[in-house]
Amino acid sequence: MSDQEIPAREPSWQSRRLLSDRLDWNLLRTFLVIGEEKSISRAAARLFLTQSAVSQSLKRLEEQLECALILRRGPRFDLSPAGEEVLRLAEEIYGNVSRLAATAKNPQDDVVGKVRILTISQVQSDLYDDFLIQLHRDHPRVELEIEVMRSADIQSSLNQKTATIGLGLCRFPQTKLERRRLLRQRYAFFCGKRHRLFGQRRLPLEALQGENFVSFTSDQLGGNLSPLTMFRDQQGFTGKIVASSSSFEEIRRLIIAGYGVGCLPEHLVDIDLHNGLIWRLPPAEGVVDVDVFLMWNREQRMNHAETVFLDSFRRLLEAAGEE
Known part of the structure; x- marks a missing residue:
């Protein structure tokens, strides 16, 4: 049995009670990336860590949860049933944690918070540029975090609720995603x-x-x-x-x-x-x-800044005849 394959056992009630106190959330984030990439080496590259460090983080998380999260198949691996469930929960947890800082309201401004935007490269749109200019004028305390990635990864992140807005290609309608042409x-x-x-x-x-x-x-x-x-x-x-x-x-x-x-x-x-x-x-x-679309998850709970961003953008697209 490899170091990564820890036999699952029923956690004691004491371990369940203390788990929330001792769980290292960084380990959960590392496992989330492992699950998304389906590869230790790719997860290490994405996290700017060594493969050994990622493997050790996985081992520590398995020890804390007292169950095996992956099942090795030679050079490849599959998630165990417990690993699938932990990955699902990690996606929900990280989606909420990533927006915690944006929930605070500054009494000096009516709209305060962070909006995380995922976009494909080279989105050239005067409409979008004008919207960003006006948004900053109207709500200077709204913070934008923008990351460039592939359209497929944008859709995956929106489905996992780890971002607010996506700008990318979306050839077919998605079950949980709303889209409007930009x-x-x-x-x-x-x-x-x-x-x-x-x-x-x-x-x-x-x-x-x-x-x-x-x-x-x-x-x-x-x-x-x-x-x-x-x-x-x-x-x-x-x-x-x-x-x-x-x-x-x-x-x-x-x-x-x-x-x-x-x-x-x-x-x-x-x-x-x-x-x-x-x-x-x-x-x-x-x-x-x-077509390049504005996309968001219809089931995602948004903070005030995210709601203002999305509602303002949608109204602009509607006025421009793109809705």
């Missing part, structure tokens, strides 16, 4: 200045059929950008995907470096087009429109 992005094909198609005018769409592609990692069937894959398949493109990333910046870098043809949002590459770094390819009308 903006629509038109994706089109581009190549870099080192690519053989660069600078060629009046190209037919068939010219792309054998070209290799640079792809977003969500550009797969079922992903948020899967319409791009469907378009390539419908057109009979036979080229391989030679590089991929979840990051707009890295996809742009790979296209400019000449790795292959790739899809990018038109409004984010105007400067690159002007500077001659990339070249617009057919079809002239673009490939697909992709």
